[in-house]
Amino acid sequence: MKRYVYLVLTIIWIIVIFLFSSQSGSTSSDTSHGFVNSLVNIYEKVSGKDVDNELIVKKLNHPVRKTAHFVEFFILGVLVFLFINTFDINKKIIISILFCFIIACCDEFHQMFSINRGPGVIDVLIDTFGGVTAIVILGRKIIYDYFKKA
Secondary structure, three states, X not given: OHHHHHHHHHHHHHHHHHHHHHOOHHHHHHHHHHHHHHHHHHHHXXXXXXXXXXXXXXXXXXXXXXXXXXXXXXXXXHHHHHHHOOOOXXXXXXXXXXXHHHHHHHHHHHXXXXXXXXXXXXXXXXXXXXXHHXXXXXXXXXXXXXXXXX
């Protein structure tokens, strides 16, 4: 039963990733600008300091967008590994990483068809690294056992 739950969650998350990729460049940028602006507003309330919202949003927008790539695929890495781990197979980590990489490539290819968006090798690397990070954290026992035998 767990296997099917993980499969459904993985498919839903892949759809969410592709929905984000379907957004136009301006919509995606507006979303990240709004997120950063909200963070700045929270900082102002907590610290009691006024800051230059426009400047901070401009400086933080790009790192926030790249962090979003990482987090999206970190979550995908968790879900994929949990699903793959329900099978009695070898190379669970390699299969999980390869799957995340393939989805990252498909996601970037998909962005070619969204207005003002395009594919990026750096984004594929960030996406894949997000997935790898989650998979290594979850699969650390498998990795430890592998090196312990060697």
